[in-house]
């Protein structure tokens with residue numbers, strides 16, 4: 001493996017390797033490797049998605065192009081028709097017709113994926129959208145071509161559930177030796193699939209111990225917990241060894257006997273009675289590792305116990321607390337008859353319900369202040385591999401998974417289920433069709449969980465064809481209502497906030513635009529130009545992504561806007577000649593001509609915008625603090641926002657200074673002249689540049705068609721304050737719209753809406769897919785109503801969190817206006833609900849955290865649960881949390897606990 005660049009490595013880029021290949025060839029070599037399925041035992045590398053998407057754009061991968069511009073067939077990859085096969089034949093060559101502004105990506109930069117200061121530990125908050133998984137052979141090629149790093153290597157492992165997945169986070173373990181308990185523990189990262197034997201061998205080797213002279217203990221929470229050596233071939237996962245789990249290596253005493261743990265235990269027992277704080281784990285009654293672990297102590301209220309974080313498990317803790325505070329659900333599980341569990345349940349075989357019941361008993365038992373849900377975490381991970389690791393997950397996904405599993409585990413319909421075909425409504429009354437649907441559902445699903453959580457939607461779909469007019473009415477069971485925060489029309493669009501800088505207008509301007517999600521970058525620029533008006537021409541604008549105060553990439557015009565991430569900083573620059581920024585063939589293919597694709601270097605005359613068509617040259621400038629020492633440049637030395645200028649090709653050095661000065665004055669209102677700064681010519685963002693003489697009449701002699709320069713400010717005092725500001729700072733924050741009301745979202749939910757072409761409906765009368773009209777309404781309202789506010793929006797490359805504040809009632813949510821007319825006449829219990837619990841998501845996608853607010857049925861008061869810590873809180877605190885509210889649990893008035901008091 002090649003050496004990594006040093007911290008803050010902003011040194012010169014490695015020279016392009018001699019064996020550089022063309023983008024087409026890169027794509028041809030990488031693509032088949034990427035299509036291989038994950039193989040257990042093989043190694044893979046992670047690559048920052050930001051870089052990878054850039055690479056896809058560079059090779060012209062069809063997936064990054066706007067569907068509207070995407071050639072139907074065959075795919076055109078930089079003029080090469082790939083349907084001609086991989087033989088390198090030039091028969092299929094067709095010149096591309098659009099402009100080409102994308103240049104070759106820089107080094108692979110994975111630092112964003114890693115914990116600060118670490119060369120291997122990944123950030124726990126990463127989502128699958130942040131990286132691309134690349135097989136080893138593909139990584140080797142990318143690394144050879146681009147360099148960079150650090151390499152992040154991970155192994156694919158086989159999960160108990162049968163799937164194969166990449167183990168992103170190994171278990172971080174600390175091993176203590178009994179002869180030196182006060183010393184620093186040995187820290188290692190180990191796969192959860194390693195066996196006890198492998199762990200012991202590794203630790204003994206690394207700690208210089210003889211395996212026969214030590215015994216290995218699970219030292220969870222720094223208490224003697226259980227001997228690990230009874231099953232040497234069990235995996236760490238099976239032994240419930242969690243992330244950050246301490247391990248104790250007990251060494252023989254001078255007489256060759258194991259006495260250390262015995263002594264430790266008897267000391268603990270002797271002092272247990274004396275400590276009134278009671279903040280210790282049981283060690284005597286919980287000797288086996290296959291259970292959850294209670295901490296002795298007094299809860300602030302019965303059931304209001306914390307749950308220890310077992311390594312990024314706040315999403316799980318938040319979900320458990322919500323479920324634990326649904327009184328009817330809890331009561332059922334506290335008295336669960338395990339004999340009657342459905343051992344034929346698909347995957348879970350009754351074990352999830354058992355683990356849930358055990359956990360609730362522990363949480364609601366006497367003398368417990370906190371629980372480490374080691375076994376529950378294990379059981380969930382056994383059956384749902386997405387939850388078996390230690391990465392951040394979605395609390396709603398877990399809630400759905402757990403409810404589904406509990407339903408199945410408690411299902412009285414065991415073994416094979418009857419197949420029931422539902423009859424068309426055909427104008428029959430709602431009551432009859434709904435009854436049929438519910439009966440059919442109960443013939444397959446019959447449990448207390450179904451009784452509590454399952455409701456029925458009435459779904460009406462109408463064919464839009466006048467001659468057809470088919471109407472389909474169905475009644476569909478649901479476990480939760482997922483409410484969009486925006487209307488359907490809004491969901492088909494996406495909004496961007498651009499920072500605009502114009503040649504002759506002082507200062508930065510923020511432009512907000514909404515475009516179709518499938519729009520191209522070109523359309524985005526056009527929409528922005530229209531929004532601004534005032535003579536701004538789209539054809540004179542260049543859109544770049546700024547990252548770390550540098551131009552990270554030029555956005556190719558035919559690229560689809562969905563490859564832009566919500567948090568990306570976009571700079572729209574008006575320049576006198578946008579074609580000056582088009583990349584030349586020389587830049588695209590390298591100056592050495594060694595790509596071996598010379599035929600591609602000369603597309604048909606006039607088909608490709610080349611620098612010859614422009615008399616100007618594209619220049620990217622960056623403000624920096626001049627360095628008077630030999631210190632290493634860091635990104636902190638970059639200032640303000642980079643700027644783009646088209647400069648006459650035959651300009652002299654003096655003229656270049658004049659141009660830059662004129663621009664800074666007109667566009668940025670910076671009046672300092674060359675006495676305060678100097679222009680340096682850089683090899684892209686290399687640290688050291690060559691100083692340009694402000695008084696020289698020598699030609700600039702631009703190379704290629706685009707070059708990078710820095711404006712180096714000589715004196716700290718002379719740096720204009722504008723350059724110390726970050727105008728991007730506010731662009732993304734105020735995108736969120738005003739407050740909305742939960743009832744408004746329910747209104748949107750039951751609104752008649754037109755389906756789009758992606759979710760078209762198959763009309764059995766027309767025998768075609770139609771963009772039909774669809775309406776959902778509540779028909780049967782369950783005793784427990786779970787509402788998810790869809791705060792996470794996904795596109796192919798990224799996801800974002802919507803910070804729309806939602807007002808929700810703590811008491812008296814009335815579903816009647818959103819119910820079918822027929823159900824309104826015959827409610828057994830009116831669907832009026834009170835809030836019992838809510839799962840709250842805090843922060844951004846990157847550094848997110850989950851907590852829960854739950855109302856205790858013991859005293860009717862609200863409690864705030866943040867992993868291990870619990871506190872009482874006010875109603876006001878709960879209802880004020882309009883941005884954090886993510887999953888809401890409402891209970892119907894007829895099962896409202898008396899302790900909640902009179903309804904308000």
Ligand SMILES: [Zn+2]
Pocket residue numbers: 463464465468469470763764765766767770
């Ligand atoms: Zn039809």
